[in-house]
Amino acid sequence: MTFHKYHGTGNDFVIIDDRAMQFDETDHARIAHLCHRRFGIGADGLMLLRELTGYDFEMVYFNADGHPSSMCGNGGRCLVAFAKYLGIVEDDAHFLAVDGPHDAQIEADGTVRLKMQDVAMPRRASVGEGDVFLHTGSPHHVQFLGPAKMPLAELDVFAAGQAIRYHQAYGPAGTNVNFVEVPADSRQPWSVRTYERGVEGETLSCGTGVTAVALAASNRGAASPVRLRTPGGELEVAFNQRPDGGFDNIWLSGPAVRVFGGEI
Numbered sequence: 001m002t003f004h005k006y007h008g009t010g011n012d013f014v015i016i017d018d019r020a021m022q023f024d025e026t027d028h029a030r031i032a033h034l035c036h037r038r039f040g041i042g043a044d045g046l047m048l049l050r051e052l053t054g055y056d057f058e059m060v061y062f063n064a065d066g067h068p069s070s071m072c073g074n075g076g077r078c079l080v081a082f083a084k085y086l087g088i089v090e091d092d093a094h095f096l097a098v099d100g101p102h103d104a105q106i107e108a109d110g111t112v113r114l115k116m117q118d119v120a121m122p123r124r125a126s127v128g129e130g131d132v133f134l135h136t137g138s139p140h141h142v143q144f145l146g147p148a149k150m151p152l153a154e155l156d157v158f159a160a161g162q163a164i165r166y167h168q169a170y171g172p173a174g175t176n177v178n179f180v181e182v183p184a185d186s187r188q189p190w191s192v193r194t195y196e197r198g199v200e201g202e203t204l205s206c207g208t209g210v211t212a213v214a215l216a217a218s219n220r221g222a223a224s225p226v227r228l229r230t231p232g233g234e235l236e237v238a239f240n241q242r243p244d245g246g247f248d249n250i251w252l253s254g255p256a257v258r259v260f261g262g263e264i
């Protein structure tokens with residue numbers, strides 16, 4: 001069976017064209033093995049592209065722990081790029097993911113723009129002074145590091161992220177955790193580092209995470225489109241804020257790169 005390795009600003013994935021429905025999605029141990037950084041191919045997640053009536057394709061997503069999870073923004077962008085690589089789509093895509101339908105556009109330079117589901121108004125997080133929580137297809141806790149706090153580059157994201165991810169306030173499902181450095185000028189990129197649930201560590205970027213950060217930053221002076229700087233590269237989030245404080249017409253944009261392929 002052929003696999004394809006993609007990354008979107010360093011958030012990386014094993015992708016399989018499973019239109020023939022050959023892959024056993026219940027074999028969580030095998031998925032975790034394929035994502036293992038030493039004993040497998042290595043990835044933050046694995047995705048299956050499958051056929052579905054009424055859509056160009058269906059996105060089936062698993063975290064590196066081998067279990068299915070909520071929406072993956074960078075994964076969705078990579079799967080659209082893969083669908084073009086397969087010749088399934090040209091420059092527009094309409095697919096179904098775990099959180100519902102998504103539209104996407106592929107620009108001439110390869111940038112993939114992914115429309116996200118509407119997002120409710122951010123709510124005060126029940127852990128962390130001043131922290132907020134949003135669900136952007138995946139659950140995200142957002143902590144803005146004020147000037148008095150440690151610089152983002154020096155933060156122990158694993159320890160700080162793990163403590164919030166497993167905090168009782170988030171129950172057994174937990175959450176992803178994003179730490180944000182507020183730029184002096186809100187038009188500059190907002191720097192983000194993310195601890196990802198289901199990877200159980202820091203990823204080089206997180207698409208639904210930077211989406212949560214951009215929307216939360218809109219209440220701190222950021223205006224659409226917001227540029228987000230992650231250790232894996234730069235992403236952009238455009239959005240409309242509704243009168244009720246929620247958000248719609250949300251687009252996550254950035255690169256999606258095919259790295260290599262092989263057989264498993």
Ligand SMILES: N[C@H](CCC[C@H](N)C(=O)O)C(=O)O
Nearest residue numbers: 069072073074138206207208
């Ligand atoms: N780990 C996330 C799913 C992947 C999110 C991330 N890779 C993205 O790009 O949105 C979760 O279990 O909620």
